[in-house]
Amino acid sequence: MTLSMHSASVPVFVRMLGNVTSWLDKAEAHAAQKKFDTAVYLSSRLAPDMLSFTQQVQIACDAAKFCVARLAGVESPKFADDETTLAALRDRVARTVAYVQSVAPASIDGTDDKEITVPRRDGAITLPGDVYLRQFVLPNFYFHVTTVYALLRHNGVPLGKGDYLGSLQADPAR
């Protein structure tokens, strides 16, 4: 199947956010086994001036949500950043997956040259859709997903590369 704006985005988000959900499940089981409150994960950071675990999950979700909304040219759903439990974060991930799957693939395919404007702290930038996806969305999405994984590993959750990548045989896009 030819690589496309949809196949390079939505199935990637769905796969990786599905993997994140399984990491959260393992994090919960690990906390239960070691008898600590799962809230410990939520405030953890890799450096004092990096974002917390909760924010890493929220931004991973938003990276997927905004990509789909901007490429398709539709309003994205608003998610309050009010999660205070692992269960609420799992729900945020599930709502994100449901949203990105709800947008018609045809409204994302063919947006390679569509001008996408991204608000940034130092002023908005406008990029063609394919550059937006390759240079902004995917590096940003993977940054936050990997940092979620790294924080769980740093906190002792038994995860491995197989958990990070997920099954390599199933692919919803094919």
Place this chain on the structure above:
Amino acid sequence: MTLSMHSASVPVFVRMLGNVTSWLDKAEAHAAQKKFDTAVYLSSRLAPDMLSFTQQVQIACDAAKFCVARLAGVESPKFADDETTLAALRDRVARTVAYVQSVAPASIDGTDDKEITVPRRDGAITLPGDVYLRQFVLPNFYFHVTTVYALLRHNGVPLGKGDYLGSLQADPAR
């Protein structure tokens, strides 16, 4: 420009490995300012059973190198995993960038359906080119690149999201 197997891989590797080089430069300056040996970075890990900083850089490079070689159907250069200094890692990154840029884009474009076999610990798997790129190469590449960044941040190197993403205006693929 339409997203393609080449535009979704080589320019991404070149951009992000260029960013890694600038992080290594800042790591060196940070160590000089704080008067510690840069070798401290090389053995650092986010968890005792995760790979070291040196290995994270090596594998990020190999993810890019093997992707290009497998898609293009050519033999990849062999890089000895013998780096013991930050300067040697910087050179590994430079050799990787030079290699992925040396392969003709036309030999990578159109490999969407090409069968790619990936040796893995639990047996080789075969995936179509686009699935190989989306589900294996890019998550793996970003995992190691992000972990390099996270290790430097964890060790106090003053880096921010701008360093991670790099400039969003320049794009060698357009």
